[in-house]
Amino acid sequence: MNKKNSDDGREHLRFLPREEVPENTEEKEKKTRGDRGENPLRQRLSSLLEAWKGSFLGRDENDEAPDSEETSPVSTLKGKNTDSEKNSHVSVPKGKTPDSENDSHVSAPNGEPVATGEKAAASEKEEATVEAGTESSDSAPEVALLTPEEPAGKPGEESSAAEEKAPKAESAAEAEEPKATKPEESADEATEAIKSESEPEKKDDGETLPAPTAQGKGRLAAFLPMRPGARGENRLASRSADLLLVLLPLTVWGIYLFGFRVLTLTSLSVLSCFLFRFLAALLLRESYDGADLVPAVTGMLLALCLPPTAPLWMPVVGALIAVVLADFCAGRLSEVRLHPVAVAVASLFLISPSRMNLFCEPGTKLSVFGWESGFTGPTVSTAARTLFEGNLPKLSIGGMFVGLRAGTVGEVSALLILMGAVYLLYRKILRPGLFSSFLLTVAILSYLFPALAIASDMIALRFAAYQLLSGNLLFCAVFLTAEGGSLPRTGRGALAAGVIGGVAAFLIRRFIGPGIGPLCAVMILNLLSRPLDLLLKPSPFGGKVRSPRKEKNADVGNAAKTE
């Protein structure tokens, strides 16, 4: 029995592989038309299909040189059509019978009546609306579908004429179907309508979708992230670039406040980070090309942690410690990686505490390229130092927030740091749990245990605000917990780590010294990351599976027994 008879009207859209085109195509066509040629829907669908296929081949041919035999039938087809095309706008697959079961690229019978220009021109609206009984009007949708994808090889006349025509068809379609209310839904409506009725809806479909080549690229980009490697060649580099992007305003602000010595320090630091990274890779015979930009981030962070008065050896030594010792040597060996910048800056605090605590007011003239900055002191008391000593700083909270104050290059502007934090949160580089629990813990502890003698509620509140804004607390909380060292990977672990780090930062700032507190807190976080992960492991979906092995063993045992 013939399956087609029982089928629902879409089965006829079978197309054969190109090699196996039956020779008696005309006979078969007649037969098939006799069978089910009356259904205009079928004809429309097949014309759509032909248009689609034609568009493919047309593109193939134009994009890449026709190197194989497969493309040649199309070129012949095109050659045939171009003569009759002058009047009509139908381009590629016009000559085909809409109902042909075979692959008509090869056969391309021109015996069928073709949509002529007169007819198309005379009954534009008719075409656009109902029609479809005859083959001639069948080729109309092809116009609308094909023209956008018709490559530049075609003369401009045809395409432009067809473009003019297409919107008309669209408008006619809209006029006919009042249901289509929203323009963005029209494509969907159209596809639905293909099943039921009006053909111009299909045109609409073809129109609303972008041109195929563009569609292929643009829409694919949307779902490609699912495949590894498709989003970008180097994701770590893009992550590093994001970090560099948010660090750049801080550096610029530092240059504005303290002059171009900051630029010298930053570039020296970045360069030496790259240099040491390359040297380390060379020594261990690893291949490294620096494409991940991680040394640039390390160098920039390091420069931002230094006071602007730092001598030029400081970034170099810091880079050596950060890249070679902390990152390359220690980070490779153990599961736990301390943040290289935290380690480097803390080491510099140990190497030369006086230099690390030598701050100048904004606007002080510093030597740009000199080995020493030319500023010998006395050091300006920063807000963090004032708080450590038990006094409230003279600077207003607003001034501290904007950042017109003394301090290390990166820490002065809370505003810019917070803007960076927002961007990093948006890019999912900064983890909100860790960052917020860290800052919240410090704020609450500062409010509860202010270092001041007289503490009313308002003063305690101001103390807490100053604590948050002063020193490198905010800088460390945002940039040193974003990446670099090992941090807890579980959500609960990150929250707990934030609390522990906050307590550590508060205690060290209160009792040991202002500059080093947050750095130590970050290192403590790094050290605690693994135990916290193990301790606060999330429960798997549906809870832990309860010893399936024992049950199965029991089964096996039973089976053995029965045997």
Place this chain on the structure above:
Amino acid sequence: MANSFRGGMKLSLKNPAANILSESYEPSKIRLAVPAEYRVAVAVGQRLAEGDILASPKGEDGAFLLSGISGRVTGLTGEDGAMEITVENDRTQNRSPDCTPISDSIFEVPTERLLARLRRLGISLPPRGEGTPVCLVVNCCEKDPASSSVTRLIRERAGELIGGVKILLKLYGIRRAVCALPRGMYREASELESRLPNGRMIRVRTVSDKYPQHIPRLLISSLFNLEINAGRSVEDAGYPVVDASLCEAVFSALAEGKPATEGRVTLTGNGLAWAVNLRVPYGTEIAELAENAASVTGAKCVFFGGGPERRKAPAGAVTGRDSCVLTFLKKEPRVRSYPCIGCGRCTKVCPMGLVPSLLYEYLVKGSRKGCERFDLMCCISCGCCTAVCPSGIDIRAALAEGKEELGKPDEARKEENGEGKATEGEVDE
């Protein structure tokens, strides 16, 4: 967490092929692998009609393996247990006389007869489960972000789908069914709703459109806020999950006599000019599809199979009802991978609540204990971790490998234990 599950990824994408009508494609030949528990029922040279039996199951249950095209058997290769049947198409499109619709009202036919009919037409239903079934869940989520087979199925055959759900409710003996669609498929949801029977027997509910919502456990978690862990099957928990395509196939088989030999495939990707939805018989070779349906010669682009594994598919045939997306790309995407930076993003997206980066670390170290402690066996290989990893590590592949490794020696160990127990038992006796 309403109508959602924890973890997962929001992929804000518009399906590239959702508005393109599906077409039927008839291949020049099909190549079907015969599963080990099947017996081949044809000989070389034998003429077949569409729906004729190629292989029959050795046991009582399991559906017959049918031919999706009419033609002649030209090849019967391979050893017993791993046979492969090739059928050359003769384009006559004859259908087997056995494939006839059930003439009586389906709801008056006894269940056994319906099941036997379904088996003959190539459909085996998922098991009913041990417990009392509560609700039948119809999974109308796409298996792959780029696929549009379910969308097309609902838009083209919504009535048949609902009819299939009704039949399945009778077969399973359940009184409630829920069709679960992602929020993005609201049009399809209203399409289905318009065809629902009166009463509250079948309902349509929308769930989150995060990836991987299509996994049965996550679907149940979204619908009923119930997490069923890996040690228990969803059927045993009382929620049998069937695919939308299965429902449609059941209806077509019983009401139209159509053998279930058709899979829906979406061809898409930047290697193609236009995405396309096809209905192809099982066993259609992908290379042929690429060349004829997509006009892409193999040399010009690489293509990938769909589903979570997303691996490069150089050859092979279409199997399965609607799992398939073929993505044609102009060139193979490459990613540079770096050591893990411990950012924790994989933990956040893991729908199973695992810590993929730690598991990866344990796998690299070869620590079996760590893997067990962090529930490696719960991994469902959805690939979310790989998709978000900023270091470009293919965590999914590593975990899948590790899972296999962890499974293997475990079995060996189990066997040893089992033998130990058995000997103990003997001693006891």
